[in-house]
Amino acid sequence: MADITDIPDLIREFYDLAKSYLLQETVEPAKRLGHFGAYSLGAAAIWASAVVLLSVAGLRALYDVLPDSPYWEALAYVVFALLLVGFMTILVKFAPDRGVHDGHGTPIEGGER
Numbered sequence: 001m002a003d004i005t006d007i008p009d010l011i012r013e014f015y016d017l018a019k020s021y022l023l024q025e026t027v028e029p030a031k032r033l034g035h036f037g038a039y040s041l042g043a044a045a046i047w048a049s050a051v052v053l054l055s056v057a058g059l060r061a062l063y064d065v066l067p068d069s070p071y072w073e074a075l076a077y078v079v080f081a082l083l084l085v086g087f088m089t090i091l092v093k094f095a096p097d098r099g100v101h102d103g104h105g106t107p108i109e110g111g112e113r
Contacts, residue, residue, distance in 0.1 A: 055084060 059080045066072040
């Protein structure tokens, strides 16, 4: 059993141990999560700007191919919107399922737990 004079040292040791444990188990994972979130937001912003710029370029190219008329311009908008929707559908359909929606790392069969 500890002597009464050792109690301040034991409390100080406990405080240091608890502080280092909390830093290790909470602050460091939060920093890693922040870095992951920052990189994810940066990548999403770059991809979004790329899609917008490529969409504008594709629409302008379609304008140049079609004859000059308001009806043909409207058709260009409709055709290009359908092409974008089709492209996004293909991306979503063929994207790999990493099982992030069920919390256990495996895909859910049949939609129920």
